[in-house]
Amino acid sequence: MDLCDFEEDNTKSCVVGSEVPDVTKGEPCCLGIDEAGRGPVLGPMVYGICYCPLSGQDRLKDMGFADSKTLTEEQREKLFEAIAGAGEFMGWTIHILAPNAISNCMLRRSKYNLNTLSHDTAIGLIQRTLDSGVNLQEVYVDTVGDASKYQDKLKGIFPDLDITVTPKADAKFPIVSAASICAKVARDRAVKGWGFFEETEDSAISRKFGSGYPSDPDTKKWLAGMVDPVFGFPQFVRFSWSTASKILDDKAVPVNWDDEDEDEKAATPSVLSFFAAKGEDPKQKKHQYFQERFLHSVTDFGS
Amino acid sequence: MSVEVDLSGVSGETAAAAKLHLLPCEVEHTGPAQVTRFFTPGVRDSGQGALQASFRGRELRGENVALPDGYTGLVLKEKHKAVSDEEARVFHAAQKFQEFTYWNMETPPSKNDGLQKALHWLEITKAIHSPVDKNISQNGSHTRVKVEDSSP
Numbered sequence: 001m002d003l004c005d006f007e008e009d010n011t012k013s014c015v016v017g018s019e020v021p022d023v024t025k026g027e028p029c030c031l032g033i034d035e036a037g038r039g040p041v042l043g044p045m046v047y048g049i050c051y052c053p054l055s056g057q058d059r060l061k062d063m064g065f066a067d068s069k070t071l072t073e074e075q076r077e078k079l080f081e082a083i084a085g086a087g088e089f090m091g092w093t094i095h096i097l098a099p100n101a102i103s104n105c106m107l108r109r110s111k112y113n114l115n116t117l118s119h120d121t122a123i124g125l126i127q128r129t130l131d132s133g134v135n136l137q138e139v140y141v142d143t144v145g146d147a148s149k150y151q152d153k154l155k156g157i158f159p160d161l162d163i164t165v166t167p168k169a170d171a172k173f174p175i176v177s178a179a180s181i182c183a184k185v186a187r188d189r190a191v192k193g194w195g196f197f198e199e200t201e202d203s204a205i206s207r208k209f210g211s212g213y214p215s216d217p218d219t220k221k222w223l224a225g226m227v228d229p230v231f232g233f234p235q236f237v238r239f240s241w242s243t244a245s246k247i248l249d250d251k252a253v254p255v256n257w258d259d260e261d262e263d264e265k266a267a268t269p270s271v272l273s274f275f276a277a278k279g280e281d282p283k284q285k286k287h288q289y290f291q292e293r294f295l296h297s298v299t300d301f302g303s
Numbered sequence: 304m305s306v307e308v309d310l311s312g313v314s315g316e317t318a319a320a321a322k323l324h325l326l327p328c329e330v331e332h333t334g335p336a337q338v339t340r341f342f343t344p345g346v347r348d349s350g351q352g353a354l355q356a357s358f359r360g361r362e363l364r365g366e367n368v369a370l371p372d373g374y375t376g377l378v379l380k381e382k383h384k385a386v387s388d389e390e391a392r393v394f395h396a397a398q399k400f401q402e403f404t405y406w407n408m409e410t411p412p413s414k415n416d417g418l419q420k421a422l423h424w425l426e427i428t429k430a431i432h433s434p435v436d437k438n439i440s441q442n443g444s445h446t447r448v449k450v451e452d453s454s455p
Contacts, residue, residue: 203340255358293424
């Protein structure tokens with residue numbers, strides 16, 4: 001697994017994959033999808049897919065796949081070696097969603113939540129596999145949100161595929177276990193090898209950030225010690241997680257964005273406003289030309 | 304109240320140009336900030352002069368904006384706060400600049416943004432306030448009103 005594209009610029013998401021085995025272009029195939037690193041407040045979230053001919057499913061079972069969460073890191077690395085070694089009949093692709101990209105999406109003006117981001121990433125990976133010429137027939141997906149709604153959504157987009165969306169798919173279907181191993185291995189490597197661009201000679205960044213889960217005391221401690229009053233955190237942190245934003249509310253200076261108080265403005269005006277003076281003489285009002293340019297006459301600097 | 308600006312700090316040719324970022328948000332902070340550590344290394348060129356960056360997890364789109372010809376930007380610092388209204392406020396020019404980076408929230412900067420349009424006003428004000436030249440040539444980039452000599 002070569003993550004150098006991502007390591008070169010970890011502010012952006014990145015897709016990495018194996019060669020497409022010839023046999024998967026001919027024989028009907030199954031594909032599994034799973035993700036790793038959804039919960040942590042730190043580091044990327046990784047989507048993984050794995051596919052192989054339907055006829056190869058017995059061979060898959062023999063390889064010993066299981067839910068990646070029940071395996072040790074060493075076992076996962078070994079199983080990934082096995083996947084990579086079975087390149088003549090199995091293919092895989094991972095989509096690394098950079099923590100910065102996750103923050104950007106979730107904090108967008110028009111809200112884009114993590115479930116939608118997950119769905120769109122999965123859809124993108126299926127489409128990519130189809131485009132690369134794989135003869136896909138069955139797709140197994142570990143659910144994100146409501147399984148039946150997600151399944152309907154996927155079936156609407158890919159009506160020709162036989163799609164199964166279910167919780168714990170990684171424990172039920174070996175091809176999903178294989179996908180979860182690809183995702184988890186990539187996530188672990190990306191976190192371990194994270195290059196902080198915020199790190200300089202005078203300001204080292206501690207790697208004692210724990211598991212990255214908000215409940216981990218090491219993660220909490222690391223976050224609290226990392227705050228810059230103006231910029232907040234390094235981009236390794238998902239700013240959109242409440243764990244992160246609460247720490248910033250306490251420890252960093254407030255930042256006010258244009259779109260934040262829109263809801264308040266739209267609220268019913270205070271009854272007092274109806275009794276207030278009618279405002280300035282309209283003749284005093286600047287011409288629209290200046291209003292549009294936010295230009296005002298001033299006689300002094302602000303304090 | 305009067306205002307004085309002391310330009311001695313930036314008068315020499317050697318004065319370093321300030322690197323400035325205009326953010327689409329209000330940061331409740333006046334003072335030093337670790338811009339080159341946390342912000343600038345994350346700026347990406349997304350092609351054709353369009354820039355992308357993040358601040359506090361939010362996506363910014365920006366571009367470099369040059370000041371109109373004939374203008375110089377100054378970063379002013381007030382060393383001592385004036386105590387009374389009669390006392391003049393004295394500002395020292397700490398740095399000067401000819402361009403800065405203008406950042407929008409999520410959408411790429413465009414000619415319809417308030418800032419771009421505000422800078423236009425500087426061009427227009429030059430045109431309407433400069434003395435009318437009877438022998439105006441029609442070349443040059445500015446549109447000028449041609450004044451005909453009406454004497455017989």
